[in-house]
Amino acid sequence: MSADGVEKKIVRPYGDTTGDGMVQVSFTLPVPHDKRAEGAAIQLAGKMGIDPAMLVHAKQMGDGYTFFVVYGRVNHLVDVSAVQVVERDYPLLSAKEVNALVRQKLRRKLSVVGACIGTDAHTVGIDAILNVKGIAGEKGLEYYRELKVTNLGAQVSVPELVEAARVERADAVLVSQVVTQRDAHLHNTREMSAAFREAMPAGRRPLLIVGGPRFDETMADELGVDRIFGRGTTPGEVASYLTHALVTNRKAKA
Template sequence: MSIIRPYGDTTGDGMVQVSFTLPIKHSKVADGAALQLANKMGMEPAMVVHSKPMGDDFTFFVVYGQVNHLVDTDKVQVVERDFPLLTPKEANAVIKETLRRPMVVVGACIGTDAHTVGIDAILNIKGFAGEKGLEYYKEIEVVNLGAQVSVPSLVEAAVTRRADAVLVRRWRLRRHRQARPGRVDVRRGASRADRHHHAPADRRPRTPLHRGGRGQHRPPPRARGRRRRPRGDRPLRP
């Protein structure tokens, strides 16, 4: 069994350095909040060695302190890949040898989705976290259709370009989920008549539904003006 501790100034002293940002204006109170967070993280004693305002309402901190946690290297589990990680040069060589032509990849965000950060990190040359995107590979032809692309347009582009791979991103909201069988459809925007139609027979309201303009339910008209009391219930005037 091998037990180790963090190393700072001397062997096994347990000193560590962490950095983080808090949504608080730069002040002495902000430094105290950073120390409180460091203590809850197990750093004691701890000290703020650097603090800098990041705009008007944020502060960046560097905290240095001691932890008492130990690490048992015999209990560390490492998940290895089931396949070798190829370099861009090796990947280009495999594509050229296997397909004998450039690989075509089509990507898009379909529907009303405009969140292109994830798919751009895969397709664009800049990539993510130091890893280059598919545009960096010479043997890969990337077709990025962007955001809010309809499904027919995506299919047409994939067929026209004879794509080898299609990357699709869609942001699924709660209102986009289909109602389960035997349940009332309560999706946003569904009218009362629609919910009545999709509801099971034993759960439908007994009162008939009256449709008004644009297919929406309209309650029966109310009597205008102030409701009069019966003559016998009226108070006598002096």
């Protein structure tokens, strides 16, 4: 039991037998594949706390790079009760329920503008949420009759996004970021958030939502957005959140 009264749940990694602490990691080193490279990989694994470490795979990856897979034991423990996550705080609604609520309470179509900003050309994520074909058999937001969806596509500049949101009188702006080298997704999100706050007063600003596989969902306040969606998000979850935030909570623009 912790000081705040929360019961701790301590676990360790599982490999061959319960609680044996075995893990498998992979990484690339900027060295050609030889015995010295394999020794370097084992040394790195040791510094990561893997002891003993076994090299189970090594392969040359072009000139001067080698990919490694290492298997071994760690002694680290994890307190599951101390893990912080963003819990879903809104009900999941069907498309019929979303349409009914928007029609009855908003009395106009809910405008959504989506894009991949900066140099990001990966539209798979934003298309999965917005396009009518959706993902894994679930229809995208274009399928919802009471949602007006504008998909700007890839490599949209922040000024272009702000202007499109203004023209479309967007209630919500959805941004997908897949490219994460040198934290590009974080820099782009902060730039977007600052631009909207500069261009629009608080009462007229659209809901700002970002998504992508490398985002930490707990960083919404730090990045200046209203919500972050991570890997595996479905169109239904996004539609339900929009309805919760903009319709049932009466935060929609007049």
